Each structure stands twice: as C-alpha cells, then as structure tokens.
Amino acid sequence: MQLAGKIALVTGGGQGIGRGIVERFVEEGAQVAVVQRGPLDSALEQHQDVLGIQTDLSDPTAPSMAVEQAAGHFGGIDILVNNAGIMFERSVSRIRLDEWDRMIAVNLRAPLFLVQAALPHMRRRGGGSIINIGSIEGLAANPCHTAYCASKAGIHGMTRALAVDLGGDNIRCNAIAPGWIASELSENYLASQPDPAAAREALKRLHPAGRVGNPTDVGDLAVYLASDRSGFLTGETIVLDGGRTAKLPLPF
Known part of the structure; x- marks a missing residue:
C-alpha cells in the first residue's frame, strides 16, 4: 500500500472529487480526516480510518481548529488536500462584494491557513505533501466565471510559492487542475x-x-502525489482533463 502509515486531511472529502480522493487514500492504507460543512454519510462515518470534522471553512478560525482536531485524533498530519471550494456564475457587472469575499475565503484563504496550521505537524514528522485542487479554469475560462477563475489561478500560483518556501522542510506542494469530472x-x-x-x-x-473524468481519476493522481514515489515532484500544476485543453477547437 502506497500510503500505509500516512495521515491525511482532505477538505470537502464527502462527495465528488474529494470523495474519490478519500476512497483511494483509504484503499492505500492512509488514515483520513474529512473536513466539510455537513456530516459524513454512513459509509464514511463508520469507517475506522476516517474521521469527520464538521465546520465552515469560510470561518477564519476553522482551518486551525480542523487541523488540531485531526492531528489530535490521529497523532499528526503527513498529507493535506485542499479540495473544498465553491462556485457561482455571475457576469462581471453583477458580482457582489459578499459573494466575492466568501469565494476567496473558501477557495483561497482557507487553503493557505490550513497549510500554516499543518506545518508544525508535518515538520515534526519529517516532511509532508500538500495537494491543492485547482482547475482548468485557473488556465482558461468559461463565461461568467470571473471570480472562480481568479480563485483557481490563485491556487496555482500559491502552489508554486509553497513549494519554494517549504522545500527545505521536506514538504512538497503540487496542484491538480481537473477538467470535467x-x-x-x-x-x-x-x-x-x-x-x-x-x-x-x-x-x-x-x-x-x-x-x-471520474472522481477516482483524481484520486489515483492524488495518491501518487501524496506518496513517496513522487519525492522529486513539487511546484507543479498537473492538468487532468482527458486532453480537453490540448485539443484545438475547429470552427465547424
């Protein structure tokens, strides 16, 4: 098992992409804390290697609370997956300040302060892996997604900066930019x-x-990035989109 003995914290891990990551992590031997607004479903809640932490990541106190609860329960943190995010569609002229602030709080602020809170635990265990879930919309755009694209482009930039700053602590940071999942x-x-x-x-x-794509496609890549097999890979944003963005569109 690629993640035997590892402890992971995954935000938004109860459904969609996050669920695919959690299921693959558990299959590979990790213990996983799932941080999300709602409760876990029964399948995850009853799993002995899964801990549910219910909180709203738009709350500035939530990241440190979630990390300390996970580390206290399992004994540390080796892997952090920043997956939780929100999205809304608005034309530029209709974006409200409160909507922008909430999106940035969840999509961009929470990941940074989850990293900050996890750092002492990763350092104590000799290193770690941070995986940020970006998007192909951090590289290109759909209509009315200005705020969402900005938040995901920010995640990609933050990924590079974290890799630079934390490499000396044996902490790697990479991003996955999924397409249609x-x-x-x-x-x-x-x-x-x-x-x-x-x-x-x-x-x-x-x-x-x-x-x-399927959630397990993202989960498979996340397992590799979380494992020691990717020890020389850091600072990268890996596009996982079945070739969609590599294909030039035709006008007919």
Missing part, C-alpha cells in the same frame, strides 16, 4: 439540456480520451 451536479446539468443524449456525446467529443 462526473458528479451529481454535472449529471443534473446534462439532464437539463434539451437533448441530454446529444449533449453527452458532444461533451465526449471534446475529450481525446473519449470520456469525461
């Missing part, structure tokens, strides 16, 4: 289209891999 939300979006079957086929055609 299947989830309940994305399935509902496809189902809402006038012709869901045609929409699904058009979506597949965007991807040279011939399919959209």
